[in-house]
Amino acid sequence: MNHWRQLPIPLAPARQETLASWLHRLATVHGLRSSHLRQHLRIGTRFIDSELLPGLPHRLTAITGHPVARLAWALPELRIPAPHWPGLRHLAQRACPRCTARHQGGPVRRLFAHHEYLCTRHGYWTGPPDPVNDDPPPHLAGQLPELVAAQHRLRRITVRHGWAATFDATAAATNICIDLRFSATHHPLWTRWQQRLDLLMPAGYRRSVFIAAIYPEVVALAAVLATPRWRTAAVDTPPAAGRLLQAAQHALRCTDPAPHHDISDALRSWTATRAAGPLLQPASTYPQTMHHEDGTPQVTDLLRLAEQRTAHRFSRDRRAPRTYPPAAAMPYAHRPAKTTATPAGRPH
Amino acid sequence: MAVLTRPALPRQRTREPADDEPAADNPLTTKEGWRRFVDKQPDPPTLLAEDALAGLDSASRVGYDEARIDYHADLPLVNTPVIRQVITSSRLLIQLNRHQVSARRGVIVSGASGTGKTTALSQLGRAHELAARRRHPDDQHRLPVVYITVPPAATPRMVAVEFARFFGLPAPRSANITDVTNAVCATAAHTHVDLVLVDEIHNISLATRAGAEVSDTLKYFAERLPATFVYAGLDVDEIGLFAGTRGRQIAGRFTLIPARPFDYGTTEQRDTWRGLVSTMEDSLRLHHHRPGALTGLDEYLYQRTSGMIGSLSQLVRGAAIMAIQDGTEQITQELLDPVPVDHAAQRAHTRRPRRGKPKAKAKA
Numbered sequence: 001m002n003h004w005r006q007l008p009i010p011l012a013p014a015r016q017e018t019l020a021s022w023l024h025r026l027a028t029v030h031g032l033r034s035s036h037l038r039q040h041l042r043i044g045t046r047f048i049d050s051e052l053l054p055g056l057p058h059r060l061t062a063i064t065g066h067p068v069a070r071l072a073w074a075l076p077e078l079r080i081p082a083p084h085w086p087g088l089r090h091l092a093q094r095a096c097p098r099c100t101a102r103h104q105g106g107p108v109r110r111l112f113a114h115h116e117y118l119c120t121r122h123g124y125w126t127g128p129p130d131p132v133n134d135d136p137p138p139h140l141a142g143q144l145p146e147l148v149a150a151q152h153r154l155r156r157i158t159v160r161h162g163w164a165a166t167f168d169a170t171a172a173a174t175n176i177c178i179d180l181r182f183s184a185t186h187h188p189l190w191t192r193w194q195q196r197l198d199l200l201m202p203a204g205y206r207r208s209v210f211i212a213a214i215y216p217e218v219v220a221l222a223a224v225l226a227t228p229r230w231r232t233a234a235v236d237t238p239p240a241a242g243r244l245l246q247a248a249q250h251a252l253r254c255t256d257p258a259p260h261h262d263i264s265d266a267l268r269s270w271t272a273t274r275a276a277g278p279l280l281q282p283a284s285t286y287p288q289t290m291h292h293e294d295g296t297p298q299v300t301d302l303l304r305l306a307e308q309r310t311a312h313r314f315s316r317d318r319r320a321p322r323t324y325p326p327a328a329a330m331p332y333a334h335r336p337a338k339t340t341a342t343p344a345g346r347p348h
Numbered sequence: 349m350a351v352l353t354r355p356a357l358p359r360q361r362t363r364e365p366a367d368d369e370p371a372a373d374n375p376l377t378t379k380e381g382w383r384r385f386v387d388k389q390p391d392p393p394t395l396l397a398e399d400a401l402a403g404l405d406s407a408s409r410v411g412y413d414e415a416r417i418d419y420h421a422d423l424p425l426v427n428t429p430v431i432r433q434v435i436t437s438s439r440l441l442i443q444l445n446r447h448q449v450s451a452r453r454g455v456i457v458s459g460a461s462g463t464g465k466t467t468a469l470s471q472l473g474r475a476h477e478l479a480a481r482r483r484h485p486d487d488q489h490r491l492p493v494v495y496i497t498v499p500p501a502a503t504p505r506m507v508a509v510e511f512a513r514f515f516g517l518p519a520p521r522s523a524n525i526t527d528v529t530n531a532v533c534a535t536a537a538h539t540h541v542d543l544v545l546v547d548e549i550h551n552i553s554l555a556t557r558a559g560a561e562v563s564d565t566l567k568y569f570a571e572r573l574p575a576t577f578v579y580a581g582l583d584v585d586e587i588g589l590f591a592g593t594r595g596r597q598i599a600g601r602f603t604l605i606p607a608r609p610f611d612y613g614t615t616e617q618r619d620t621w622r623g624l625v626s627t628m629e630d631s632l633r634l635h636h637h638r639p640g641a642l643t644g645l646d647e648y649l650y651q652r653t654s655g656m657i658g659s660l661s662q663l664v665r666g667a668a669i670m671a672i673q674d675g676t677e678q679i680t681q682e683l684l685d686p687v688p689v690d691h692a693a694q695r696a697h698t699r700r701p702r703r704g705k706p707k708a709k710a711k712a
Contacts, residue, residue, distance in 0.1 A: 005516035008379065008539050009489055030517060031534025033527060040518035 004062030012066060013074035014100050016110040018092045018286075021295030022075060025105030026064070034293035076111055076286075085285035087163045088113060091129035091297045092286070094136055098122035107136065109295035111286055114167045115158045117215060118151040127208040127215070131297040132307045140212050143199055147212060150219040157219075161226045168279040169226035173218045174211065176266040181214065182320035184262040188254040189217065197318060205311035210321055220251040231275055241271060376470065377514055382495055385470065386477050390424050393633055401635070413672050416633055420668040425467060426627045428657055429620070430457070430607045434468040434578075435475055437603055442476070442543060442576045451601065452570065454577040456549070458584040459607030462658030462690060465580040468607065469545050470495070472578060476543050484540075491515070491539035494575075498551040503558055504565040508532060511569070515539075525565075533572045542575045549581030554594055563594050609655035612647070621655070622646045628664050636677035645681055652689060659693035 009029045013022040020034075027037040038044065041059050057068040057078055064071075072078040076088070092109040096119035100108040117127045123141025141147050158166040181193055196213040211218070224230065224247045230240075245264050249255045256263050274280070290298040310321045374381035393415050396404075404412060425431075438455050445452040457465045473493040480492035496510040508528040512519045515535050519528050546566065553559035570577050579602070581589070590599040610624070611617040622643055629642040642649075642664070653659035666687040667679045676683065688694075 005378070005380070007517070008491055008515050008535055029534070029538055030515075031531040032517065033523070036518060036520055036523050036527065039520050039522065 004059055006065050007063050009104075010064040010066065011103065011105055012064075013071060014095060014103050014108045014110060015074055016076060016112070017074060017095070017108050018111060018291070018295050019075050019077045020291050020293060021092060021107075021109035024294040025103065025108070028105040038293065085287055086282055088286060089129055090282055090284040090286050090289050091131055092291060092295050093126060093129045094134070096122050096124040096126060096137055098124065106294075113158075114163060114170070114282070115154045117154065117211075118147050120148050120151050123148065125208065125212050127211050129297070130206060130208045131299050132304050133206060134296055135206065138200075138209065140200060140209070144196060144212065146216045150216040153223060154219045157223055157226050161228075164279050164281070165226050165228075166222065167282070168274075169222040169224075170218060171280050172225050172270050172274060173221035174214070176221060176263075176270065177214045177218050178320045179266050180262055182322070184260070185319075186257060186260065187262055188257070189252065193217075194318075205314045205321065207307070207310075207321060210314075217252055220253075221248060224248055224251050225270070230271075241268065244271065377496055377510065379491055379514055379516060382473070382493065382514070386474050386493075390419065390422060392424075392631065393419050395633055395635060398635075417669050417672055419633060420665055420672070423628065423661065423665050423668070424631050425471065426624055426657075428464055428468075428624065430459075430464050430605070430657075431468045431471050433605055435472050437605060438472050438543070438576065438578050439476065441603070445574075445576045446542075448574075450571055452574075452576060454570070454579065454602045455605060456584060456589075456598075456602045457578070457580040457605050457607055459582070460609070460656075460692075461582060462656040462692065463607035463609055464657045465582075465607045466547055467657075468605075469547055469578060469580045473543060473545050480540075480542075487540075489539060491536075491541055493543045493545065494536070494541050495545040495547070497548040498546060498562070499548075500551050501558070502551055502562045504561045507562055507565050508569075511536075529568070529572075532569070536573050536575070541573060544569070544573065544575045544577045546577060546579045547581070549579040549589070550584055550587055551581075552589070554588055554592055560594060563598075567594075567597075610650070610657065611655060612650045618646070621650055624657070624660070625649055625664075628660070632664075632668055632679070634668060634671055634677045634679070637671070637679055642679055645684070648681055648684070652684070652693065654693045656690075656693050659689045663687050663689055 007026065007030060009026075011022070011026050011029060023037055023041075024034045026032075027034045030037075041056070041063070043053065043056060057071060060066070060071055060078075061068050068078075072080070076083045088111040092111060095108040095110045097107070099119060099122065112126055118125055118141060119137075120141075123139050124137040125140040125147070126137050154166070154170070157169070161169075177189075180187060180189055184190055193213055197210070200213055201209045224244070230244055230247075241264075244267055248263055248267055252263065292298055314321050374384065376382055376385055393412075396412070401409075401412075434455065434457055441453050441455060457468055459465055473495055477493045480490060484490055494511065494514050496507075496514055499506055499510065505525045505528065508525050509519045511532040512528050515532065517528075517531050517535060519531075523531075552562050552566075554563055566577070581587075584590075585604070589595055610621050612621055625646045626640075626643045629637075629639070632642075649660060649663065652663060663684060664679070667684050670683055670687065671677055671679055
């Protein structure tokens with residue numbers, strides 16, 4: 001008897017969905033355990049490298065009836081050659097529930113590009129991953145409409161400067177804004193962000209929702225920092241630094257109240273250490289991270305504890321999340337690019 | 349208006365599967381085999397006129413005859429009284445059970461071998477599935493009917509695996525019966541199963557512990573699946589299916605439809621038998637067969653088959669194939685004589701005193 005028979009309910013994968021998520025949904029609608037379905041397909045729980053498992057796409061086609069090309073179009077792990085993993089976030093996240101409403105079997109978990117913070121069509125926040133919380137994407141655009149304009153702007157920045165420069169600029173802008181939020185209680189930005197936090201996160205702490213509160217300013221500042229003219233060594237000179245400060249203040253729609261120099265100080269740190277150096281890159285890629293059979297990221301107890309401490313610290317003054325190791329610094333893992341490149345998509 | 353184009357699909361290397369799979373085996377107890385059975389619509393071949401037949405070359409003639417042989421080997425089924433009763437009763441119960449949350453009623457078709465139990469069961473399923481497809485033409489993944497057989501020496505897990513096997517669900521050794529049952533029930537709910545056909549029910553013996561557990565397993569499925577269950581088996585009453593506590597519960601929920609051989613006593617019974625033979629004769633596609641000739645042999649056919657519909661079908665189909673192969677293109681008693689029938693019918697035929705012309709009395 002043919003071992004690979006088609007399942008009765010051949011769910012189609014969603015765009016950019018992870019293999020684990022799709023298999024979990026397939027198992028769920030059939031009442032199967034994910035482990036049994038994986039066992040049937042002769043695959044384990046680690047990252048699937050389709051070049052090392054050449055028969056897998058055909059087995060998936062046999063049990064679902066979907067052509068190999070269709071599956072590879074939807075599932076990044078099945079593509080040959082492999083996608084550019086550094087351009088995607090390293091953790092799978094829940095997709096916009098409206099975009100994936102027709103997909104049965106539970107939430108769709110997919111890989112987002114670094115600049116995809118918001119579904120502009122439906123207003124659901126798909127910001128940086130929050131590995132210790134498996135919350136569905138909140139509908140924040142209804143409460144904060146400026147998120148939509150900010151997302152469109154970030155997309156334009158990515159198109160203009162490329163994902164790497166945009167990632168670098170966004171990471172730097174996020175750090176600058178967090179520093180301002182933490183230290184500059186007298187700053188006009190503080191009031192603006194406080195109102196947003198009271199609106200979006202009146203109680204508790206969610207790393208990703210905090211980012212949403214500062215997101216419009218992060219994007220505005222990232223638009224400045226991504227510009228190549230500010231990425232030269234000359235930016236550290238007083239005249240250039242002054243022009244950069246003006247551009248940043250214009251982007252943030254506020255100036256430092258006298259006699260403070262908060263924005264200036266934050267930019268100085270950036271110009272001194274990062275401006276002319278190599279671009280920041282994600283510290284980890286999807287193939288290097290572990291996920292459960294249902295597609296959720298595996299989280300160590302140490303990381304969970306670190307996040308709890310961060311949340312507890314935040315709840316005291318609601319300033320900014322101070323991260324404790326091994327919790328990743330904002331936005332969610334970045335480090336300066338190494339001089340020797342590692343092959344993309346290959347686990348370390 | 350801008351035309352949205354789908355992004356080009358990533359180029360894929362075509363790789364052969366790592367292991368060569370054998371050809372698919374899709375019996376009636378798999379959804380693929382069941383679907384093929386339901387979709388099958390026998391198309392009677394058109395008999396060519398004599399001149400057209402004479403004009404065929406040898407290869408075409410062989411192909412023409414082969415097509416007719418294939419057709420006669422799978423002659424369209426006759427709608428017997430048992431089939432009609434099973435379909436009518438079961439479809440009524442399906443409607444009655446539709447909104448029942450528990451204690452749904454079912455049907456048991458019981459009788460000797462060759463009386464058309466499996467045929468009645470499969471025809472019921474086919475009729476129900478075709479009706480469901482007409483009501484829901486857009487639902488491509490609907491599986492309104494499940495057909496399984498109880499394996500010999502069955503255990504509860506084996507029965508659950510039979511359900512899973514119909515659906516094509518994986519049931520690895522690490523999966524326990526609860527896992528398999530949950531998978532079957534979840535899949536059945538998603539595919540809107542509302543008729544479950546269980547054949548070979550005589551393989552369950554309520555007198556043994558394993559048999560009792562299998563009976564309990566079927567009852568459990570009957571409670572979890574919002575479907576009507578129809579069983580078929582050999583003389584289930586005689587094997588004790590209705591004995592004991594479990595048997596009494598089965599007897600209290602299932603309608604028994606006996607599948608018996610046709611009788612040939614009263615005028616009405618003979619007319620029924622004759623009508624059956626006539627319907628089969630109408631479906632023949634032989635060039636020189638005289639209409640009514642087979643119906644005229646109704647008594648002979650009854651004696652040969654002891655009224656068993658299965659034996660009659662074998663006899664007529666076999667004779668039709670022989671008529672094509674030897675070129676006579678007609679069924680006569682001489683052609684029917686050498687066609688083999690099953691042992692039970694043959695034994696009954698040899699034991700029965702032959703009705704023929706009485707011997708002439710010796711003159712005093």
